[in-house]
Every structure is written in C-alpha cells, then in structure tokens.
Amino acid sequence: MAKFKIGDQVTWVGGRPEKMTYGKTYEVVSFDEPFVRVVSDEGKTEGWVSSCFELAPTSQGPVRTKTVKEIEPGRYGCITVASGVNGNRVQLVMASISAELMTWYDASELRAAALVLTQLAEALEE
Numbered sequence: 001m002a003k004f005k006i007g008d009q010v011t012w013v014g015g016r017p018e019k020m021t022y023g024k025t026y027e028v029v030s031f032d033e034p035f036v037r038v039v040s041d042e043g044k045t046e047g048w049v050s051s052c053f054e055l056a057p058t059s060q061g062p063v064r065t066k067t068v069k070e071i072e073p074g075r076y077g078c079i080t081v082a083s084g085v086n087g088n089r090v091q092l093v094m095a096s097i098s099a100e101l102m103t104w105y106d107a108s109e110l111r112a113a114a115l116v117l118t119q120l121a122e123a124l125e126e
Contacts, residue, residue, distance in 0.1 A: 003050050004031045010038060010053040020046070025056045062116055069123040077112040078105060081120070088124050 012020040026038035040046040082091035
C-alpha cells in the first residue's frame with residue numbers, strides 16, 4: 001500500500017527548511033515511492049523524499065463516540081457549538097460576527113460546516 005496518494009494532506013517533518021515550513025500542511029500532487037511532490041509555500045511544485053512528510057492529522061468534529069454519542073462544545077471551523085444541549089436541540093454560532101456583518105466562505109469552509117452540521121444532526125437523532 002502506498003504511503004500517500006494524490007490529494008492527501010501531509011505535514012513537513014524534516015529536511016531542508018529553506019523551502020518548506022516545519023509542521024505546515026501541504027497537498028500531495030504526485031507520489032512515486034520514495035518521492036512525493038507537493039505544493040510549496042511559494043505555490044510551486046516541489047519534490048522531496050517521502051520520509052520528510054507524514055499524513056496530516058484529520059480534523060476532529062464535534063461528535064465523540066463513547067458508550068453513546070456526545071456533543072462536545074467548541075469551535076469547529078466557522079461553527080461554534082455552545083456549552084449545552086437542550087433536549088433534542090443544540091445552540092450554534094456561525095462564525096463570531098454581529099448580525100449587521102456578512103462573512104464570505106469558500107467551498108472548503110462550506111463543506112467543513114456541512115460535515116459538522118450533519119454530525120450534530122445525527123447525534124441529536126440518537
């Protein structure tokens with residue numbers, strides 16, 4: 001099984017730091033063991049030995065599975081889950097803006113928000 005696949009998010013863990021930033025996440029654009037190509041800080045495609053990267057940790061959502069699903073308060077992307085659940089309802093804040101302001105979201109932010117909202121809905125239905 002290949003260490004990476006195209007589109008994976010990887011974190012820089014070693015090598016020549018003048019080209020990449022330690023701990024930063026990059027996207028894999030090609031992988032041919034032992035080499036991986038990613039988009040660099042400057043927006044260029046850079047090739048490196050794959051041992052300089054590890055898969056980036058996936059972001060955690062607001063729902064944790066223990067013996068039952070629990071909703072964890074906190075900020076998840078542009079959505080903030082309030083501290084409590086009232087019956088089958090949960091209090092949310094979309095970004096931290098006043099009602100008079102508008103906020104722009106790109107496609108990835110909207111997809112992340114949709115995932116968080118879906119997880120919350122499924123937890124409330126149980």
